[in-house]
Amino acid sequence: MIRWFARTGWRHLIGVLAVVVAIFPLVFVLSASLNPSGTLTGSNELFSDTTDAHYRELFDDPLHPFGRWFLNSMAVGLATAIGSVFLGACAGYAFSRFRFRGRGAGLTTLLLVQMFPQLLAYVALFLLLSSFDDVFPAIGLGSRLGLVMIYLGGALGVNTYLMKGFFDTVPRDLDEAARIDGASHAQVFFRIVLPLVAPVLAVVALLSFVATLNDFVIASLVLNDPDKQTLAVGLYHFISYGVGRNWGVFAAGVLIAALPVLVLFQFLQRFIVGGLTAGAVKN
């Protein structure tokens, strides 16, 4: 027994401790979302009683159209994730497979430009979108597409680096063989190289989806109509009206908002651990 503890038991002890720290706030949110009291104070008794009232109220109250926010976030997030992966993959492929003038300088420039967070260019973005209003209102202020376009403006950069690293691990012999068999460069890209790195693409897409979901500043700048707002903007304003009062409804909203991401992370776990380090570890 003592020997077991000395060898592996203490590891489990630390592991359990880490798990408790990691999941305790989430357990609290789950409990609060089911607790009939609905206030912050009443939620402090964990799992004393359960009800689904908060979940129903969440979708019924016209004052906070949670369903709309959720759909908006999903739509904006998915469009951004898919677009980012596609643009990043194209650029990464170019840097990985072609040799052209300005290649090295281009990579460095991309990284540097990306270090300027779009949040800091808030004023300029606002003016840019208002000048689009008269010509292309579809990507002007108040449009979800306009928001996606802003996010896609940041699609190159770190993504390009990551993707280039992944494409570099795909042997060039495959390209060569396909070219000899008569494939064009586009066919090599879409039908051979991309499928081989599909798991990685999924991870990059997921990370970009989460980054979009988390954005508060630019989303609140572009989307001025409550029906078009995203979860980050909506829930922030919802809770800032009074932390204690609608805590149960808020907790229900938090869980529903976080659930898709939590599930995806569990499914892609293996690739995430590999993907996070693959860009840096050289084989």
Place this chain on the structure above:
Amino acid sequence: MTQIPPTQPPHTPPGRRPTADPGHPPARRGLVGLAVRIVLLAVVDALAVYGLLALAAQHKWAMFGALLVGTVAVNVIYAGKRHVPAKYLAPGVVLLLVYQVYVVFYTGFAAFTNYGDGHNSDKPDAVAAILAHSETRVPDSPVRPATVVARGDRVGLLVTLPDRGVRLGWAGHPLEPVADPVYDSAGRAIAAPGWHRLSYAQIASRQKEISELRVPASEDPNSGSLRTADGISAAAYRSTLDYDRGADTITDRGTGKVYRPTSDGVFAADDGTRLSPGWKVFVGLDNFETILTDRDIRGPFLGVLVWTFVFAGISVAVPFAIGLVLAAVLDGKRLRGHRIYRSLIMLPYAFPAFLAALVWQGLLNTDYGYVNVSLLDGAHIAWLTDPWLARLSVLAVNVWISFPYMFLICTGALQAIPAEVTEAARIDGAGRGQILRHVKLPLLLTAVTPMLIATFAFNFNNFNVIYMLTGGGPKDPDAPIEVGSTDLLISLVYKLAFGGSNRQYGMACAVSILIFVVVAAISVVGLRRSRAFEES
């Protein structure tokens, strides 16, 4: 399976065959691709032509030029068979140029201006606004029959002048003759092409807007305006100030005071009185100078700068230490259930950060939060409202958010270390501790340094955690600018630009530039270091 083209190179193809179907035989190669390319290019060009026409109609020549250059470039790249790398880079680069490069340059430009409240347009606009502010009813001027008309959301005034016909104008758009107005029986114009008359009910519901409606008499700001008080008649108003275009001065007709333009973009008299609003002017390095030398601002700014570095540094170091220890302790090779541990410890990383911050804001609430009420048995600790405790809290929450990520990358990096390396060290007689310190740790550090730098840069600008937890507060009551004890530079920028009544875009842009320089320098130095580290 595949047809080998007659121009087969002399060397034999590599042994490995692609697993995917390489597609069509060469004769049909790329037909689908060609069709897709033609359709997409046609759509892009159609949109571009529409945009060019619209921009030309609105005389927006800068945007017109940019769109024209972009369209030509896209056509050159995609029309032919050459420029293959550009074909892959173009879509991302176009978006990057518009939404990242342009806005960065604009921010850089605005940092050298006094752009902000009271200085947000050009000089002619400022003159017009100054004169409009000081308008009074012209004594004994005749009252004209007028009709309030609307087109879409816009309201205008349709004025019937007995000797000069019918005129129409709206806010910012001087009176101009109307081609064929519609008259009522009394000979008053009540509608014009594209404009319909507002009913009494509509006028009543938009009363404030209509009473503030100011229609300029002509392009010259000195000529005054027409306004309506009752919705059925209009009277002439004129400014008590005169703008002399030649001398570029504004004179008050009543007092005779003369206002001259100053270098900081306002009209000011010799006795120091200033007219509002001003206009945007180039102020050179004034903003930077103010931040670094102005006694009132320098103190808070330096405080925020130091705190930003501390916050970013601790937000990397502590989670990394925790993550490294956990990764070493829960090393999968020897531990049952390490998968389950990993799944559960990963949860805070998977949980969207803005939600985490909002949840912790509730947990740490002084009076009702779980931490005080249940864990600490009813203590009243001001976790988020005491300056030092608030700093501790945002750090603790950020550590909670980030340690799973560090755990994951350390786990990945440890697993990527080849077994032969540790085996060789063991044969050379190294103990487990020695292997960890002298073999595994250097290898791991090499692998994760780029991620550590990226995390530092990210936390340097971690707006969300701060804004959602404390809003940057608690506020510093002594500072002249709105700043709190947990504010990072980035939330300071946000407050300068959008917080409160006195918005200072130019100043905000200047701080943005400083942040950019700091983060870029750290990243470049860090990456260089890590490369040197790798080669040694």
